[in-house]
Amino acid sequence: MTARVLTPETLRNIVLVSNPAITPDGGKILYTVARINIDADTYESSISLLDVATGFEEPLQQGPSDSCPIPAPNGRHYVFIRRVERDRKQRGQPGLELRFASIDRPGASRLIARVHGLVSVSWSPDSLRLAAAIPVGLPDEDVKVVETLPVWFNGKGFIYKTQVKPFIVDVYSGYMEEIKLDDVKWMQVADIAWSPDGRKIAVTVSRVMEKPYLRDLYVYYLDEDRAELVAEKLSGFGEIVWSPDSRYIAYLGHRRERGFATHNKILVFDTEDRGSEPECLTCSLDRNAVNTANSDVRFSSCLKKLQWTRKGILFVASDHGRAPLYSVEPGSEPTIVIDPGEGVVDEFSATPDGARIAYTRMTATEPREVYVSDGGNARRLTRHNDTWLSRYKLSKPEKFVFKASDGVEVEGWILRPPEGVEEKGWVLYIHGGPKTMFGYGFMHEFHVLAGRGYTVVYTNPRGSDGYSEEFADIRCRYGERDYQDLMEAVEYVIERYRLPRDKAAVMGGSYGGFMTNWIIGHTDLFKAAVTMRSISNWISMYGTTDIGWYFVEDQICCTPWRNFEHCWEKSPLKYADRVKTPTLIIHSNEDYRCWLDQALQLYTALKLHGVETRLAIFPNENHDLSRSGKPKHRVKRLQLILEWLDEHLAGKKEEEKAGREAGNA
């Protein structure tokens, strides 16, 4: 009997749990439950209410597009987001409704406002109003006449007329008033937070169009209707939280010491001592104070990445493929408060006294579920994925560590096909970023590959997250130490796990696609490659990617008019005439991170050089096809990958050819 294994279609079984928001008394958890409906080609999401003491669960909002519940400080009300369908004529109308509801009245809700998006929301302590960062301004309907930067953003489309502004919103009347930050003309608000004493609202905002990576911290005083600048030229994530006494603000970010390779840190500002240097609470930890574990089974969330409780500031950090929840206080060192074991704490929320924490956790073999922790005792509260998981065979990855040729330890994992599945070959899978990590996030795709008979090897080479800032810093040196780490990993696994040298494929997305393209231009070891949402040419990547015009300059250390030769040296396209590896190229036609030209140039070059190549362009999809693309497209993408591997590693093409020839004879 063949084993039941994960296949592209088993995406339909996965329940995506997100946004576990705890009420202030710790009695209830509101969270989003999303399902992938492949037949209807949609994600359906609803909001559930969990009673922490009894584990009893009831639906609060039935969906099909409700998400992001945020409970009010009074513990009785909450706001949430409802996505609304719009027909062609309604294009330009807001696609989101911000709604208000009572926790004890399931199903009922009232519209507060229609919005095009919601970047951040924070309740007033009296539970009557919200401070909200809301995008305003739409692109031209037809011809786009652009005079601003940035032009577009992945998943959002054209954003050149959009600013994100701070508002105060009355949840009962829907009345909205913009908060004026005196000298700020152009603005993109990153985060907003209402102080616990109710008197102030803190805002982080980019206000220099050409340098959107710089953020300033403002405090708006409600009584005086006046805003003051607290700190300038910050960078990184930009999330903020107030201390319980409403004096300090913790900022999640950095000052760009190592450009895109810089770890997000917790910097604490004293709003009553302007000009004083912020205290860095996580510098000694030397880890990125956000969770960057890769997973393809997440759903959107509105929870903050920081929370300041009376027991300390809570945050998740990336560490060796894991993501524990830490707590830290000014003047102290961070300590782990929730150890996820071989797993990641994905999102969390805590009661104001810090006594109870709700969180989602996932592992490499289990998608997210909701947990609760009371001072060290952690309990799992939901089991949405247990039944279907119990019916399939999933193997467990094994971790390995090897010493790279410069003496630095590099980590990786090997996922073998489940018992009963014949091994057909293996795949080196490279993550994107490069500052993200593989580890203990659930990757449906890996289990699908393993289920088809392909061992998956995945590592965190230099440039990855989860280690020191120095480890993550490969600026100007792409294709050097990172490439070496990967190729040394390949030699290590071939020897240690006896993997067949002649049955290996390489694949990856985004930076991982760049590295796949680089690898096939520098070695013929692999029998097949799959390059997805990839980068092939740093010169044409410049000025087109939505991550910022400065990404190429920061990471590759060149621009089209400075060090042009270096941009070209580091571009896989330069080496396209050396490629022999059969390559499948997968790209989305609305990928504004790594625009379609990256795929087209590579495809054309490989075709002209006689390399076996296939190009799959996904319509109406963006850079996140593999994580949040339309369900049917996600299935198709996985099928294309499996077919390519079957043809080139499992010899399916040869078999078919031989069969045809035998038939003709």
Ligand SMILES: CC(=O)N[C@@H](C)C(=O)N[C@@H](C)C(=O)O
């Ligand atoms: C910083 C960034 O977004 N870089 C991209 C080129 C990238 O590699 N993205 C990763 C996270 C992906 O998997 O899409």
